[in-house]
Amino acid sequence: MQLLEVLIEYAQSSLNRPFSYVYQGDKIIRKGTRVLITFNNRDIVGYVLNVIDTNKTIAQLNEEMGFEIQEIKKLIDESPLLNEELFSLLDEVSSYYLAPKISFLQAMLPPSLSPRKSALKAPGIAFDYYYEVANDDESNLTNKQIELIRLIKNEGRILKRNVSKAKYVMNLLDKGHIVEVKEEKRRLKIPNYKYEAPPALSDDQKSVIDEFNGSKDLVYLLEGVTGSGKTEIYLALSEQYLKQGKSVLMLVPEISLTPMMVEYFLHRFSTHIAILHSELTPAERYDEYRKIARGECQIVVGVRSAIFAPLPNIGLIVLDEEHTETYKQDTLPFYHARDIAIMRAKYHGAKVLLGSATPSLESRARGSKKVYHMLYLNKRINNQKLPTTKIVNMRDYKNIDRDSYIFSHALREAMHQTLAKNEQAILLINRRGFSTNVTCRSCGYVFTCPTCKIAMTYHKTDNMLKCHHCDYVEPLTGSCPTCGSSYLIKTGFGTEKIEEEIERLFPSAKTLRLDSDSAKNKNKIPLVIEAFRNKEANVLIGTQMIAKGHDFPDVTLVGIVLADIGLSMPSFRSSERAFQLITQAIGRSGRKDKPGYAIIQTYQPSHYAITFAARQDYEQFYRKEMEMRKLQFYPPYAFLVGITIKGKNEKKVIESTYQIVDYLNEHLQENGLVLGPATPYVPYERGLFLRSIQIKYTNRELMQSVLQNMQQLYGYSSHFDLLINIDPYNF
Ligand SMILES: [Zn+2]
Numbered sequence: 001m002q003l004l005e006v007l008i009e010y011a012q013s014s015l016n017r018p019f020s021y022v023y024q025g026d027k028i029i030r031k032g033t034r035v036l037i038t039f040n041n042r043d044i045v046g047y048v049l050n051v052i053d054t055n056k057t058i059a060q061l062n063e064e065m066g067f068e069i070q071e072i073k074k075l076i077d078e079s080p081l082l083n084e085e086l087f088s089l090l091d092e093v094s095s096y097y098l099a100p101k102i103s104f105l106q107a108m109l110p111p112s113l114s115p116r117k118s119a120l121k122a123p124g125i126a127f128d129y130y131y132e133v134a135n136d137d138e139s140n141l142t143n144k145q146i147e148l149i150r151l152i153k154n155e156g157r158i159l160k161r162n163v164s165k166a167k168y169v170m171n172l173l174d175k176g177h178i179v180e181v182k183e184e185k186r187r188l189k190i191p192n193y194k195y196e197a198p199p200a201l202s203d204d205q206k207s208v209i210d211e212f213n214g215s216k217d218l219v220y221l222l223e224g225v226t227g228s229g230k231t232e233i234y235l236a237l238s239e240q241y242l243k244q245g246k247s248v249l250m251l252v253p254e255i256s257l258t259p260m261m262v263e264y265f266l267h268r269f270s271t272h273i274a275i276l277h278s279e280l281t282p283a284e285r286y287d288e289y290r291k292i293a294r295g296e297c298q299i300v301v302g303v304r305s306a307i308f309a310p311l312p313n314i315g316l317i318v319l320d321e322e323h324t325e326t327y328k329q330d331t332l333p334f335y336h337a338r339d340i341a342i343m344r345a346k347y348h349g350a351k352v353l354l355g356s357a358t359p360s361l362e363s364r365a366r367g368s369k370k371v372y373h374m375l376y377l378n379k380r381i382n383n384q385k386l387p388t389t390k391i392v393n394m395r396d397y398k399n400i401d402r403d404s405y406i407f408s409h410a411l412r413e414a415m416h417q418t419l420a421k422n423e424q425a426i427l428l429i430n431r432r433g434f435s436t437n438v439t440c441r442s443c444g445y446v447f448t449c450p451t452c453k454i455a456m457t458y459h460k461t462d463n464m465l466k467c468h469h470c471d472y473v474e475p476l477t478g479s480c481p482t483c484g485s486s487y488l489i490k491t492g493f494g495t496e497k498i499e500e501e502i503e504r505l506f507p508s509a510k511t512l513r514l515d516s517d518s519a520k521n522k523n524k525i526p527l528v529i530e531a532f533r534n535k536e537a538n539v540l541i542g543t544q545m546i547a548k549g550h551d552f553p554d555v556t557l558v559g560i561v562l563a564d565i566g567l568s569m570p571s572f573r574s575s576e577r578a579f580q581l582i583t584q585a586i587g588r589s590g591r592k593d594k595p596g597y598a599i600i601q602t603y604q605p606s607h608y609a610i611t612f613a614a615r616q617d618y619e620q621f622y623r624k625e626m627e628m629r630k631l632q633f634y635p636p637y638a639f640l641v642g643i644t645i646k647g648k649n650e651k652k653v654i655e656s657t658y659q660i661v662d663y664l665n666e667h668l669q670e671n672g673l674v675l676g677p678a679t680p681y682v683p684y685e686r687g688l689f690l691r692s693i694q695i696k697y698t699n700r701e702l703m704q705s706v707l708q709n710m711q712q713l714y715g716y717s718s719h720f721d722l723l724i725n726i727d728p729y730n731f
């Protein structure tokens with residue numbers, strides 16, 4: 001008999017532990033497979049963590065355990081879901097992040113193979129059916145049958161569904177002249193691009209590649225201004241690893257924003273590529289995953305979760321735009337793709353290459369300390385000039401266009417000139433919707449989300465109020481729910497309002513808008529990008545989505561409508577984010593032969609994030625921001641951990657949070673700065689009250705053990721859930 005330790009999918013922290021089951025059948029159950037079990041009278045899917053052979057009887061086991069041990073209902077997988085490397089990675093990541101193994105399994109595996117109930121109904125392997133000739137003796141066949149036999153012989157084989165089911169075909173099958181062959185089908189249609197030979201590398205690119213190849217370091221940080229040709233370095237290195245029989249994992253921040261990267265790789269390596277991202281259907285992901293696991297693809301291009309691709313024999317892992325926050329998963333399991341990349345590279349003896357024009361402060365600081373090997377590309381390709389930039393002080397009334405209040409004279413004039421020259425403009429405002437607040441003038445009521453208690457944004461397109469945190473929506477009725485007054489005022493502005501302003505001020509301009517509202521329809525992003533590139537519009541208005549990666553040859557003006565939005569966010573990263581966003585956005589201007597121009601409208605014209613971004617001076621920004629972080633004891637000078645406590649009973653949540661703070665203070669003493677209990681920005685979520693604790697510290701090992709003990713003590717309560725976020729981004 002086999003005794004199994006089984007992890008289950010669960011909704012409460014208290015169930016985050018293995019449960020014992022037995023199997024008395026004659027199959028051999030291996031660890032890492034899934035089983036169907038009964039838990040609290042429900043059928044659920046479990047993951048076998050360990051198998052112990054035992055000679056004991058059920059009665060003996062019951063006695064030993066003190067409860068009635070149950071038999072599993074069914075074995076789902078014959079062989080383990082993860083290979084050796086991923087199996088040990090699972091241990092490593094779940095202990096580093098103090099996160100349940102089951103949550104990492106769900107992140108690592110495609111939906112069809114995931115240890116969750118829905119996986120049982122998820123798509124399995126798909127097949128194509130073909131006819132092939134088995135016996136080409138044409139005697140005794142009708143003319144029609146001979147015609148078909150010859151057709152199949154010429155083609156090699158033909159798809160069954162393309163052949164009629166007429167009697168003469170069935171007759172050929174019966175007599176064994178043709179046979180049906182089935183073959184596994186790849187449901188993701190990878191476009192067929194023509195091979196494009198690599199362009200000649202610049203001297204700068206060559207020396208970066210030589211330095212990379214000449215070193216034995218593990219992690220490299222390639223810092224290169226926008227338009228300096230980082231992608232070509234990724235491609236050239238990939239080719240080199242492919243020739244050595246090694247494989248390459250290429251991560252991009254978000255597939256929908258960077259179709260260009262996929263295209264570059266397809267042009268160079270079409271036959272070797274698998275693609276993994278969240279917009280694939282479960283069926284497509286399943287096929288890609290299995291194809292990678294079988295070793296049929298040497299390159300995987302994908303987003304964050306592709307870092308877990310079962311790619312064997314990895315030589316190189318690239319993270320493009322490494323500073324992008326999408327590489328950090330901010331829900332369970334909290335992880336950063338960069339950390340996982342380093343763990344996997346160590347296992348494979350591979351190298352990690354991080355690329356960015358504006359590296360994250362953490363990575364750049366590791367570069368300074370030679371933990372990462374710095375590589376630089378300082379010049380734009382063909383020595384194009386960086387755009388000329390003007391900062392407009394919006395506090396000074398003289399600068400503001402009284403006709404609009406949103407535009408400055410400078411931006412309106414620049415728009416006018418750009419349109420007159422038939423060139424294109426990008427306007428960035430990092431806020432979607434029309435107005436950011438709707439308030440009752442009579443009683444002061446602010447329309448807030450009933451779920452998260454934060455102010456809702458008004459969207460004019462569908463006349464709805466929307467919560468940008470939880471997706472709650474309601475129609476705007478026009479009267480105050482508290483006092484009934486219809487005197488409502490809308491303040492603040494977002495992308496929709498800018499679009500309306502452009503239409504009012506420049507009636508002849510054609511506009512396109514790109515934000516996560518317009519991107520709800522998943523095919524829309526590439527269509528909007530393509531339409532703008534084909535000059536079907538002169539103005540593109542959008543959120544940070546439009547700032548990254550795209551190459552529009554006719555854009556000569558970039559306007560940052562309100563640079564302050566990011567700066568006012570309550571986060572120690574707000575300056576870094578604002579700097580990155582503005583730098584990236586300005587980098588879209590003047591990328592071909594025409595000179596570029598950029599205007600930054602702001603209420604804080606002398607803020608260093610804005611002045612250095614205007615000059616595209618990353619190194620100066622880095623120095624200044626490091627001083628600030630040192631003063632405030634924030635990363636990279638300290639590590640952070642965020643703890644969230646959530647539960648139905650607010651009083652219990654608050655009490656428990658105080659207990660945990662006391663526990664942490666007692667065990668960390670001067671080795672950590674415990675901040676909290678705090679009420680998070682979003683204090684209430686789906687019927688649960690939230691409280692948070694933040695800890696700043698420098699000794700990772702000590703912190704790890706204190707957190708482990710804290711988790712043992714408080715992590716399995718039925719009154720609240722305890723979430724630990726190591727190196728949080730939004731906390
Ligand atoms: Zn009112």
Ligand SMILES: [Zn+2]
Binds near residue numbers: 450470471
């Ligand atoms: Zn909400």
